[in-house]
Amino acid sequence: MSPRPLRIGLSANIYHPLPGATGLHSKSLQYLEQSLAHWVMSHQATVFIIPSVGVDGSDFRDRIRLSDYSDYLDGLVLQGGADISPECYGEEPRCPDWSGDYLHDTYQMALLNAFMAAGKPVLGICRGAQLINVALGGSLYQDIETQCDHPGPHVHAAFDKFAHAVEWNKDSRLARLYPEQSGGRVVSVHHQAIRVLGKGLSIEAQSAGDGVIEAIRLEGSSYVLGLQWHPEFHQTRCPLLLDCNPILLDFLDAARDFAGGHQA
Secondary structure, eight states: OOOOOEEEEEEOEEEOOOTTOOGGGGSOEEEOOHHHHHHHHTTTEEEEEEOOSOGGGOOOGGGOOHHHHHHHOSEEEEOOOSOOOGGGGTOOOSSGGGOOOHHHHHHHHHHHHHHHHTTOOEEEETHHHHHHHHHTTOEEESOHHHHSSSOOOOOOTTGGGOEEEEEEOTTOHHHHHSTTOSEEEEEOOOSOEEEEOOTTEEEEEEETTTOOEEEEEESSSSOEEEESSOGGGGTTSOTTBOOOHHHHHHHHHHHHHHHGGGOO
């Protein structure tokens, strides 16, 4: 019998209704970015969206067992999205637009902890990398442009068509995945970034221009990787962008190794 496809959970993003909106836009929506889902599915993994709770005053959060997700699924991808609430790392927002969604963040941190406790691999994309860092006690620059010395551009009006160069740190797992490359060009869509590393994390890559942290990994046997860039936007882009399939295959191999003979 062939083994079943891997089951990978994708954390949901939340659309909050705008004042005065009507129809569908008057509702709270939970969604995933299509490019990310298709990237994960491109190597025969099945994707399951994991909704957040606590939206619109939901009162059933305490009855949700996150271990049900981490038991059933083989791995977790934390997708990009809105800013992490500065409250999560003990700060006040420097700008009202950077307030984030504290309930959404704390739920996803609990989800991350459930997968880590189960030993299941986790891949964080952009916001997801920041969430991993904050969940492990780290902090963020709320705004690269105003808080970093000599910052380079990390977000642009061109959105997913904007890219910059990153460099692997020596002896990192990314350096081993790309033995013929010292780094690559990646799609960048973020104005916040990792400031103080969380407990047990090491730096895998940094921006070639200003040293902003671009990839982090949890030390030890657990597979927890955070990428500040968007690998899902590299699939149909020019060959000058980093081929991120080795990263995805490495993550899926970790999920497959853990599942091993437990697949049914």
